[in-house]
Amino acid sequence: MAKGVWAFSGLALGILLMGSPVAAEPQLQLEAGETVESEIEVSDSQLEVFVEVDGTVYFRRYDKADGLWTLNSEERVKLHSKGLLEPEKLEKSSELGSLVKNYLESKGYDLKDLPSRVDYSDSKHIPPTGEQLGNSCVGWAVGYYLRTFQEGKEQGWDIVKDGKVDNDRIFSPYFIYNQINGGTDNGSTLQDAGKLLKNVGAATVSDFSDPEGFEVKPSYDVVRKGYKYRIKDYYNLFGRNDAAETKLGNLKEYLLTGDLPVVGIDAGYSWEQPHLDENGNHIVLSDESYIGGHAVVVVGYDDEFPTPDGTGAFKVLNSWGTEWGSGGYSYVSYEAMAEDTISGVAYTDLERFYVENEHIPYVSGYVDGTFKPDRFITRSETVKLIVSSSGDEVQSGDQFNDVGESHWASGEIYTAFQKGYISGYPDGSFRPDVPVTRAEFATIVYGSMGQSIPKGGDYLITKYFYDSLDMWSTRRVNTLGTMGLINGYPDGSFRPDDYVSRAEAVVILNRVKERVGDKGFIDRIEGVQYEDIVTRNSKHWAYYDILEASVDHIFLYELDGKRELKETWRSAN
Numbered sequence: 001m002a003k004g005v006w007a008f009s010g011l012a013l014g015i016l017l018m019g020s021p022v023a024a025e026p027q028l029q030l031e032a033g034e035t036v037e038s039e040i041e042v043s044d045s046q047l048e049v050f051v052e053v054d055g056t057v058y059f060r061r062y063d064k065a066d067g068l069w070t071l072n073s074e075e076r077v078k079l080h081s082k083g084l085l086e087p088e089k090l091e092k093s094s095e096l097g098s099l100v101k102n103y104l105e106s107k108g109y110d111l112k113d114l115p116s117r118v119d120y121s122d123s124k125h126i127p128p129t130g131e132q133l134g135n136s137c138v139g140w141a142v143g144y145y146l147r148t149f150q151e152g153k154e155q156g157w158d159i160v161k162d163g164k165v166d167n168d169r170i171f172s173p174y175f176i177y178n179q180i181n182g183g184t185d186n187g188s189t190l191q192d193a194g195k196l197l198k199n200v201g202a203a204t205v206s207d208f209s210d211p212e213g214f215e216v217k218p219s220y221d222v223v224r225k226g227y228k229y230r231i232k233d234y235y236n237l238f239g240r241n242d243a244a245e246t247k248l249g250n251l252k253e254y255l256l257t258g259d260l261p262v263v264g265i266d267a268g269y270s271w272e273q274p275h276l277d278e279n280g281n282h283i284v285l286s287d288e289s290y291i292g293g294h295a296v297v298v299v300g301y302d303d304e305f306p307t308p309d310g311t312g313a314f315k316v317l318n319s320w321g322t323e324w325g326s327g328g329y330s331y332v333s334y335e336a337m338a339e340d341t342i343s344g345v346a347y348t349d350l351e352r353f354y355v356e357n358e359h360i361p362y363v364s365g366y367v368d369g370t371f372k373p374d375r376f377i378t379r380s381e382t383v384k385l386i387v388s389s390s391g392d393e394v395q396s397g398d399q400f401n402d403v404g405e406s407h408w409a410s411g412e413i414y415t416a417f418q419k420g421y422i423s424g425y426p427d428g429s430f431r432p433d434v435p436v437t438r439a440e441f442a443t444i445v446y447g448s449m450g451q452s453i454p455k456g457g458d459y460l461i462t463k464y465f466y467d468s469l470d471m472w473s474t475r476r477v478n479t480l481g482t483m484g485l486i487n488g489y490p491d492g493s494f495r496p497d498d499y500v501s502r503a504e505a506v507v508i509l510n511r512v513k514e515r516v517g518d519k520g521f522i523d524r525i526e527g528v529q530y531e532d533i534v535t536r537n538s539k540h541w542a543y544y545d546i547l548e549a550s551v552d553h554i555f556l557y558e559l560d561g562k563r564e565l566k567e568t569w570r571s572a573n
Contacts, residue, residue: 038269038289042308050077050269050289059273077273080320083135083177083187084264084293086240086342090191096235096346100253109256118255119300121315121329125152126299127159127170129328131321134214135187139177140319141262141295142193146347147171147202149260151229167205173319174211175203175218175226185214190264190295190345194234197347199449199483201226220463220482227484228565232514232557237261237344244338251314251337252301254346260297263316264343267294271340274330275308282325283307284316284332286339293342299329309333356554356570359515362388363506363549371530371550373503373540380409380432382441382505386421386448387412389509389549400430407432421447439473439496441505442486445512446476465494485511503542506549514565517548518555521569525551 030036030051037057038050047062047069057077062069101111109115120126127148132140148170152159157169179200180192203226208218218226237250254261265271268289274282286309300315307313313331322328332340363385365371377385380403387394396405397414404410413430416422421444424430436444461475463482468474477494480486486508488494510516522544533540540546553572557565 038287040270040275040285040287040308042275042285048275050273057269057272059269077269078323079272079291080324081132081135081137082267082292082294083132083137083185084295085187085189086264086293087189087191090236090239090343096237096348097250099348100257103257104253111253114252114256116303117301118252119302119315120149120255120260121299121317123149123153125149125157125159126317128165129317129322130173130319132173132319133210134185135181136173136177136185136214137295137319138180138188138190138193139173139175141297142190142197142347143171143176143202144173144319145297145317146260146262147197147229150231150347153258167209170205171202171229172205172208174214174216175208175222178211178214178217181214183215187293190262190343191234191236194231194345194347197231198233199230201228201230203229217461223463223482224484231347234345234347237346238341240342244334247338247341247344248334251298251344255298255301257348259346259348260299262295262297262345262347263337263341264293264295264345265340266290266342267292267340270336274325277307280326282330283313284330284336284340285309286333286335302331305331307331307333307335309335313337356556358554359548359552359567360391361550361552362509363502363546365530365550369530370532371502371546373533373542373546374501376435376499377502377505378433379430379436379440380407380413381502382436382444382500383416383422383432384409384412385505385509386444387415389513390448392419400424400428400432402429403432416444416448419448420450435499437496438486438494438498438500439468439471439477441500441508442477442480442496443473445485445508446480449512465492465496467493468496471496503540503546507542507545510545510548515545515548516565516567517544518553518567518569519544521553521572522547522551525572 033053035052036049037052040048042048045064047064049060049062051058051060057079058074059077060074061072063072104111125148127144130140130144148159151157151171152169159166159169176193176196177188180188180196200223203218203222207222207225237254238247251261268287268291270285270287271294272291274284276282285307296316296318298314299317301313302315303312305311305313310333312334314334314337315329315331318324318328318330320328392415394411395415395418396411397418398405399414399417403413409432413432417424422430461478461482464478465481465488468477473496477486477496481488481494525547530546533543533546551572554570555567556570558568
């Protein structure tokens with residue numbers, strides 16, 4: 001299409017509407033078959049327009065002279081795959097705000113006068129710009145970019161060595177995406193990625209590279225390798241309808257912690273083809289068009305960066321290859337960021353490593369000074385342990401025909417039923433005093449984890465016990481096995497009908513609750529030794545787990561040399 005002069009037509013007379021004259025908006029004169037998808041007024045004399053012609057979108061730049069718009073340039077727009085899905089419900093957390101503020105104040109920041117600029121785009125821990133396959137943007141933003149940056153920074157890794165990318169030190173986007181997409185290439189949510197990172201972890205590209213299909217799941221061995229790369233938690237920084245100052249302020253504050261937030265956006269045409277300013281900077285501008293949901297990583301902000309929307313912009317890293325923006329990076333005006341973002345998420349270890357925590361006992365010994373570690377536990381004792389370890393408030397009520405108010409665990413059993421941990425038997429009974437089987441125990445644990453179980457159902461499972469393939473508890477048992485929370489036997493069995501001992505129950509619940517006893521501190525404790533778990537020459541195999549679960553203690557989380565989570569106890573009661 002040749003360059004030419006384009007005029008905007010307007011009505012000579014205003015239209016009378018409700019008694020007031022209103023001038024009609026001027027419309028761009030188009031050729032037959034052309035449709036304007038988006039118009040962005042860069043300045044009084046510059047206009048950027050996206051026009052669709054026979055299924056192809058063109059990006060046109062116009063300059064204004066003598067009241068007419070002259071076509072300056074035109075190029076075909078490459079539309080990119082995206083893949084962000086919006087959750088049905090977004091639960092925001094006030095806890096992260098306190099953690100961030102406490103951390104920033106501990107580092108000497110004045111929260112009323114934050115630095116005007118932060119930029120991590122030149123960090124050696126950010127991997128080279130990549131280009132997503134299919135609708136895997138969440139996996140790229142959260143896995144490839146963010147987890148690589150986080151682990152590289154924490155471990156002091158060089159992502160690129162001797163000019164080559166070290167695939168042992170960058171994280172696979174498809175390890176995440178393929179486990180949360182429901183087995184099809186239909187996209188995923190940032191929140192499901194958070195659940196997976198919290199409970200399953202992340203694997204490197206060396207262990208899980210580009211799959212042959214989006215339904216391909218990582219093997220059990222790969223999942224186990226990724227388990228040590230879990231995060232403590234994820235938090236929603238803001239939602240779609242939050243005020244602009246909340247969105248922008250929360251992003252800035254979180255960036256100052258040294259970590260990168262991920263944002264979900266309603267991507268329009270300005271995201272597909274950012275504005276190019278006179279200094280060669282690419283800038284996503286305010287744009288009312290919508291193409292699809294997308295996820296990007298925020299790597300910085302600059303309060304003084306000039307944009308056509310006003311002063312101030314964030315800097316983002318995209319997964320659309322190096323031809324997008326400036327090698328995969330672009331600025332986003334504050335106005336565009338406030339308008340386009342539907343969520344902001346922090347995948348963080350702030351709570352884990354910068355705040356003292358308390359572990360309250362959820363199990364105790366007997367009056368005779370013993371723990372009876374090898375004694376089988378009953379169904380009611382199982383519920384008591386799980387409700388106590390979860391910190392649930394015990395409720396009163398009557399649910400099962402064999403659990404009266406006089407039963408010692410009636411409150412915990414009713415609470416567990418109300419929360420969906422247990423269901424009982426078809427005849428209305430619970431059988432509280434019957435020993436719990438391994439399959440039943442796993443099922444109750446699974447029920448208590450609730451939202452901690454990542455979306456994907458059977459697509460998550462990569463480990464199967466051969467004797468738990470076709471039974472009522474198959475998915476629950478094998479999901480927990482895949483997550484590394486329960487173990488089988490050397491012959492590959494789970495023995496679902498065997499009973500569970502008190503020691504076994506405590507070990508499993510400690511794994512679920514990320515409770516890791518400080519062996520050095522525990523060995524120095526006096527007066528809390530159960531006489532049947534330690535002798536002069538040996539300790540019970542679950543000795544440290546038992547004391548972790550039964551001693552009130554204040555602690556900080558740390559990572560050992562193998563990046564395994566451990567606790568450093570500060571005090572014990």
